[in-house]
Amino acid sequence: xxxxxxxxxxxxxxxxxxxxxxxxxxxxxxxxxxxxxxxxxxxxxxxxxxxxxxxxxxxxxxxxxxxxxxxxxxxxxxxxxxxxxxxxxxxxxxxxxxxxxxxxxxxxxxxxxxxxxxxxxxxxxxxxxxxxxxxxxxxxxxxxxxxxxxxxxxxxxxxxxxxxxxxxxxxxxxxxxxxxxxxxxxxxxxxxxxxxxxxxxxxxxxxxxxxxxxxxxxxxxxxxxxxxxxxxxxxxxxxxxxxxxxxxxxxxxxxxxxxxxxxxxxxxxxxxxxxxxxxxxxxxxxxxxxxxxxxxxxxxxxxxxxxxxxxxxxxxxxxxxxxxxxxxxxxxxxxxxxxxxxxxxxxxxxxxxxxxxxxxxxxxxxxxxxxxxxxxxxxxxxxxxxxxxxxxxxxxxxxxxxxxxxxxxxxxxxxxxxxxxxxxxxxxxxxxxxxxxxxxxxxxxxxxxxxxxxxxxxxxxxxxxxxxxxxxxxxxxxxxxxxxxxxxxxxxxxxxxxxxxxxxxxxxxxxxxxxxxxxxxxxxxxxxxxxxxxxxxxxxxxxxxxxxxxxxxxxxxxxxxxxxxxxxxxxxxxxxxxxxxxxxxxxxxxxxxxxxxxxxxxxxxxxxxxxxxxxxxxxxxxxxxxxxxxxxxxxxxxxxxxxxxxxxxxxxxxxxxxxxxxxxxxxxxxxxxxxxxxxxxxxxxxxxxxxxxxxxxxxxxxxxxxxxxxxxxxxxxxxxxxxxxxxxxxxxxxxxxxxxxxxxxxxxxxxxxxxxxxxxxxxxxxxxxxxxxxxxxxxxxxxxxxxxxxxxxxxx
Numbered sequence: 139x140x141x142x143x144x145x146x147x148x149x150x151x152x153x154x155x156x157x158x159x160x161x162x163x164x165x166x167x168x169x170x171x172x173x174x175x176x177x178x179x180x181x182x183x184x185x186x187x188x189x190x191x192x193x194x195x196x197x198x199x200x201x202x203x204x205x206x207x208x209x210x211x212x213x214x215x216x217x218x219x220x221x222x223x224x225x226x227x228x229x230x231x232x233x234x235x236x237x238x239x240x241x242x243x244x245x246x247x248x249x250x251x252x253x254x255x256x257x258x259x260x261x262x263x264x265x266x267x268x269x270x271x272x273x274x275x276x277x278x279x280x281x282x283x284x285x286x287x288x289x290x291x292x293x294x295x296x297x298x299x300x301x302x303x304x305x306x307x308x309x310x311x312x313x314x315x316x317x318x319x320x321x322x323x324x325x326x327x328x329x330x331x332x333x334x335x336x337x338x339x340x341x342x343x344x345x346x347x348x349x350x351x352x353x354x355x356x357x358x359x360x361x362x363x364x365x366x367x368x369x370x371x372x373x374x375x376x377x378x379x380x381x382x383x384x385x386x387x388x389x390x391x392x393x394x395x396x397x398x399x400x401x402x403x404x405x406x407x408x409x410x411x412x413x414x415x416x417x418x419x420x421x422x423x424x425x426x427x428x429x430x431x432x433x434x435x436x437x438x439x440x441x442x443x444x445x446x447x448x449x450x451x452x453x454x455x456x457x458x459x460x461x462x463x464x465x466x467x468x469x470x471x472x473x474x475x476x477x478x479x480x481x482x483x484x485x486x487x488x489x490x491x492x493x494x495x496x497x498x499x500x501x502x503x504x505x506x507x508x509x510x511x512x513x514x515x516x517x518x519x520x521x522x523x524x525x526x527x528x529x530x531x532x533x534x535x536x537x538x539x540x541x542x543x544x545x546x547x548x549x550x551x552x553x554x555x556x557x558x559x560x561x562x563x564x565x566x567x568x569x570x571x572x573x574x575x576x577x578x579x580x581x582x583x584x585x586x587x588x589x590x591x592x593x594x595x596x597x598x599x600x601x602x603x604x605x606x607x608x609x610x611x612x613x614x615x616x617x618x619x620x621x622x623x624x625x626x627x628x629x630x631x632x633x634x635x636x637x638x639x640x641x642x643x644x645x646x647x648x649x650x651x652x653x654x655x656x657x658x659x660x661x662x663x664x665x666x667x668x669x670x671x672x673x674x675x676x677x678x679x680x681x682x683x684x685x686x687x688x689x690x691x692x693x694x695x696x697x698x699x700x701x702x703x704x705x706x707x708x709x710x711x712x713x714x715x716x717x718x719x720x721x722x723x724x725x726x727x728x729x730x731x732x733x734x735x736x737x738x739x740x741x742x743x744x745x746x747x748x749x750x751x752x753x754x755x756x757x758x759x760x761x762x763x764x765x766x767x768x769x770x771x772x773x774x775x776x777x778x779x780x781x782x783x784x785x786x787x788x789x790x791x792x793x794x795x796x797x798x799x800x801x802x803x804x805x806x807x808x809x810x811x812x813x814x815x816x817x818x819x820x821x822x823x824x825x826x827x828x829x830x831x832x833x834x835x836x837x838x839x840x841x842x843x844x845x846x847x848x849x850x851x852x853x854x855x856x857x858x859x860x861x862x863x864x865x866x867x868x869x870x871x872x873x874x875x876x877x878x879x880x881x882x883x884x885x886x887x888x889x890x891x892x893x894x895x896x897x898x899x900x901x902x903x904x905x906x907x908x909x910x911x912x913x914x915x916x917x918x919x920x921x922x923x924x925x926x927x928x929x930x931x932x933x934x
Contacts, residue, residue, distance in 0.1 A: 154397035161497040162213045162393055164484060165245065168495045169209035170438055171479040172241035175263070176270035177202060177457060178472060183263040184481060184489055189473040191463045198462070199271035200278045201234035203455040204318060206437040207350050208238035212506070213498060214396045215314050216246075218404055220500035225310045227509040227622075229289045230280045231297030231327075232318030232350065234456075237270065239280045239287060243507035245491055246499055248285045251508070252657050260489030282652040286507030288514070288621040290644045295324030296614045301345045302333040303618020304511060307560045311343035311511060312407065319351045319360035326610035326641075331377040333611065334426055335588040338599035339414035341560075344407045347379075347428045352435035354452035363432070370430060378588075380406065380425040385432035387450075392433070403427035423587055438478070440471055510623075515659020517623030521718055522557040526550055526711040530740035533708065536756055537781055537932025540733040543774070544669050546707040547714055547729075548575035551627070554718070555581045555602050563619060565604045565612040566629040573629050573669045574731040578603060609637040616664065617645055625662040625718065632668040632728065633675065633684040642724065646694040649722055653697070660721035667714075669731045672861050673775035673837070673874060679867035685838035685860075688804070691726050692842070696813040701726045701804040703837055705777040706736045708743035709802060716747070728837060730774045735931065737777070750803030750815060751825065756934065757784050757798040765797035767892050768826055769884070772801035773837025776860070779874055780835045782881035782930055787888060790902050791895070796888070799825050807846040819851070826852040831891040833884055836860035857887055871923040875910055882906040882913075 175183060177200040182193040208230060219226050230239055243249040244266055249256055256262045256269075269275030276283045279291030289300050301315035321327050337345070353363040362370065367383060374381040382399045386392045410424040436454025441447065448458045459475075462468045484495050502508065510516045529550045531541045554562055555578055563585075564570065564578060571579075583601035590597050604615055609630060616626045645664055652658040668687065675682035691699050700723050704710040710729045717725040737754070738746055746752050758765070771780035777800055784798055801807065805815035809822075817825075826832055828851035834843050840860035847853045864876040874880040886906050889899045896903075916924045 154394055158217070158397070159390075159393045161494050162217055162397070163389060164492075164494045165213040165216070165496070165498050166209050166389070167479040168245055168484040168491060169212065169238065169241045170206050171476060171481050171484065172244060172263070172266065173205045173209065173237035174202070174476055175267045176200065176237045176240065178462065179267040181264060183267055184260055184485060184487075185473065185476060189469055191469065194463045194469070195272065196463065197271075198457045198460060200237055201456050202237070202439055202458055203354070203435040204232040204235050204350070204352060205238045206439070207352055207431065207433045208232065208235045208316060209242065210392070210396070210433070210437075211314070211316060211348060211350070211431070212238065212242045214393075214400055216500060216506060217397070217498040218400050219504050219506060220498060222404065223500075223504065224312055224404075225504070225509070226312045226314060226506055227286065227288070227304065227511045228314040228316065228506050229297045229301045229304070230287070230291055231289070231294070231316050231321045233291055233294050233321070234279045235291060235316075236277060236279045236281065236284065239284045239507075240266070240270065240276065243285045245495060246505045246507050247502070248505055248507040252285050258490060263489045282648050282655060282658060286505075286509060286512045288512050288618065290648050293640060293644050294318070294321040295326035295610070296617070296641060296644070297321065298327055298330035298333060298345070298347060299611050299614020300618035300621070301347070302330070302337065303615040304622040305337065305343035305345050306563065306615070306619055307341060307624065308343040308511065308622065309341060309411075312404070313343065313345045315345055315347050317347055317349045319349065319353070319362045320355040322349060322362045323360065326608075326614065329608040329611050330614065331374075331379075332606065333615070334378050335423070336585045336604065336606070337426070338585070338587055339411050339424060341600060344411065344426065346403060346407065349428065349430045351430065351432045352437070353450065354435050354455060356455050357452050359452075374428050374430075378423065378425055379428040381428050381430055383430045383432070387434050387437065389438075396431070399429055403429055423589075440475055443468070443471070512622075513657070513659055514621050514623030514661045518659070518661060519561065521554065521562060521625050523715060523718060524550060524553040524557060526715040527740050529711055530743075531707050531736055533736045533739045535932070536737040536754070537735045539736055541707040541736050542574050542731055542733050543704070543707040543710040543729045544574040544667070544731040545577070547667075547710055548577040550711060550714070551575060552577045552581045558625070559602070561624045563602050563604055563616070563624070563626045564629065565616045565626060567609050567612055567634070568605045568607050569629060569631060569670070570603055570605060573667070575629060609634060610641065613638040613641045617641070620662050620664060623661065627665045627667055627718070629667040629669065631682065632671040632687065633682045635666065635668055635687045636684065636690070639687070639690055642691070643694075646698050646724055649698050649724070650695045653722055663717060663720040663723040663725050665717045665725045666727065668726060668728045671728055671730060671837070672865075673773075674730055674732050674870060676868050676870050676873045680865040683861070683865035683873075685728070688726060688728070688838045689842050691724065692845075694724070696805070696808075698722070699724050699726070700815070701728075702802055703728050703773045703804060704747065704802055705771075705774050705800055706734065706738060706743070708736065708738055708740050709747050711740075712744050712747040713802065728773065734774050735778060746800070747802050750806040751799065751801045751817060753825070754781075754798040754800055757781055757932070758796055759788055759792075760795040760797040763795055764827055765830055766795045767888050768797045768799055768830055768832040769888075770799045770801065770826070770832055770834040771836075772804060772834075775874065776835035776837055776879060779879055779881045779884060781932055783884035783888070785933065786881060786885045786906070788934070791899065794888070794892070794895070804846070807843070809849055812849070822850055823852065826850070826856075828852050828855070830855060831888070832856040833887045833891065834858040835879055835884060857891055859884065859887070869917045869921075869923045871927050872914060872917045875914060880910065882909045
């Protein structure tokens with residue numbers, strides 16, 4: 139029978155006696171057995187007969203090296219959860235620890251709860267083994283399919299940032315974050331150690347980092363495993379941690395060491411939180427515990443294969459025995475390896491885990507693999523959003539008054555923060571003020587638990603704005619925050635959001651897969667606000683000029699991604715409200731921060747954003763007839779230049795019938811067969827008549843417009859202008875001229891592409907070309923743009 143142990147208050151764990159050690163070891167051996175079975179076996183899961191080649195998978199895929207250490211940790215963490223009644227989740231940083239996470243979830247019963255066809259018996263064990271890294275099965279890494287996970291194991295570096303994101307505003311949660319020593323070499327993980335300086339012990343939960351040093355990557359030693367212990371201790375202490383070390387390879391010794399260190403670490407966490415929450419502390423920043431676990435890579439696996447050492451070396455990283463179907467000696471070694479775990483002691487003849495295996499487990503609602511925080515949609519509550527209409531700017535006449543779109547948005551975000559003081563955070567790499575969102579500081583501070591000086595502004599442990607000069611950390615924190623059931627917004631300079639390209643990839647893939655799993659509940663969307671964008675980085679120059687994140691985003695599945703280019707302040711408010719209310723998307727909003735013309739009163743802005751694409755009747759001259767040309771635009775600066783071009787054409791070619799079309803939702807350009815927001819062909823053709831030239835001024839790289847519209851009837855007549863990798867430190871108008879996106883060039887494109895106009899507009903074309911030359915010469919003489927260009931407004 140299972141040994142009943144009464145719940146313990148934090149800091150009051152009983153001694154780790156022989157009975158407890160036997161139970162922890164039994165769970166560990168069972169998890170190791172199941173992990174090896176997943177890598178190798180198709181059948182004969184309980185070894186009821188000698189292993190034969192047909193029991194073995196034809197392709198052995200998976201990673202053994204990190205797995206036994208993960209199983210070891212899970213056994214000890216589960217025991218602590220049961221003893222202390224902890225609310226705990228774990229994050230698996232080592233790249234391919236999938237066998238461990240799946241095995242432990244199956245032993246707990248969570249896997250069967252989620253996937254009833256994989257029962258907790260011999261047949262279920264067979265299915266568990268067969269599906270692993272098998273066509274139609276589950277991946278070899280920790281993935282959305284793995285209960286208890288929020289962290290994709292396919293790419294390294296993000297575990298500690300995700301863990302802190304999960305802990306923010308979760309005061310009762312302990313996040314055990316296992317960091318592989320290979321992962322510890324990555325840039326994002328190196329930056330993530332600083333996350334501890336943003337943890338508030340009153341408001342937030344705790345992260346317990348466990349740096350697992352097993353010595354090797356795929357084929358090389360790891361840097362951190364070769365660092366002397368005293369140097370590693372100095373490194374961690376310098377970051378503000380108190381390190382605890384556990385080292386060895388003898389399980390009978392290691393179980394006791396691990397139990398003792400976990401007791402100390404969890405007691406320390408409880409003491410830090412108690413002092414902070416009861417007000418009895420000295421106000422100094424606490425030193426949070428970190429555990430350094432050093433075990434052999436491939437622990438308990440084959441020590442030697444074909445005369446070469448395996449356990450404790452890089453050879454155990456993936457599949458230590460790779461010829462088991464072809465080589466009888468390897469097959470016998472695999473069977474000996476599996477039998478060393480003594481499965482007959484761990485499972486009944488029917489394949490059910492025995493009581494000694496499950497004795498370390500907490501009650502079902504406390505299981506690590508069943509933590510609701512790892513299925514954040516279960517905990518998600520809608521944001522309380524103030525009515526964005528109340529923040530509208532007045533627009534009496536289009537294109538005549540200015541407003542900074544992000545400044546206006548900042549006022550709304552300030553009140554979003556006020557209305558959601560524990561479920562919304564604003565992330566950004568030291569750019570909240572630069573991006574004109576400073577009004578949020580009327581409601582909150584920047585989160586900061588490190589030293590403060592009298593000259594500092596808006597710093598405090600209770601801040602809702604997370605700023606650190608690492609886009610990786612901002613992304614990782616926000617992902618962890620969203621995946622555990624909260625909401626947020628990431629604001630960033632457009633050119634440097636590329637730093638998180640790979641992190642975005644992983645999150646988009648996570649969303650794509652999780653949407654296919656009925657038990658995964660929808661989470662709040664990942665929202666990007668990209669500002670300080672390419673067309674207004676004229677002062678910082680070429681390095682700050684890159685709109686290509688849009689292209690990268692659109693490589694992902696269409697049901698996941700959305701891209702919005704609101705042309706003014708009111709449309710930005712409408713788009714932001716929509717994005718913060720959405721679920722399971724990645725929303726990219728691109729908007730300028732500099733004062734810019736406003737075009738649409740709020741009611742019209744809402745209608746325009748709801749359509750996602752539409753005409754500006756006041757700017758066109760087609761008067762409801764088939765146009766001679768369509769002037770299309772997407773983005774605030776392309777809209778400005780398009781309208782200025784339309785006015786030039788109206789003045790100099792009054793007989794020309796021009797239509798102005800503005801695109802807010804970039805996905806509307808695609809057919810509905812390609813994207814859920816796609817505009818039906820019939821509607822697209824009404825806006826862009828198939829035989830009519832289209833001059834398209836686009837915020838980003840112009841070839842993206844062709845990619846989105848190549849199936850449209852009008853596509854042969856679309857001529858796109860945008861950023862073509864020409865930039866420098868110059869004036870705003872010279873910047874658009876460098877890329878042929880300026881009003882004069884757009885008007886010249888109309889002359890060149892509308893049949894019949896060229897021969898009678900030669901003088902106008904020369905005039906427009908001369909205007910470009912004069913505008914550039916003016917900047918070289920005066921260091922600024924011509925006043926008539928700089929101060930242009932719509933005059934109609």
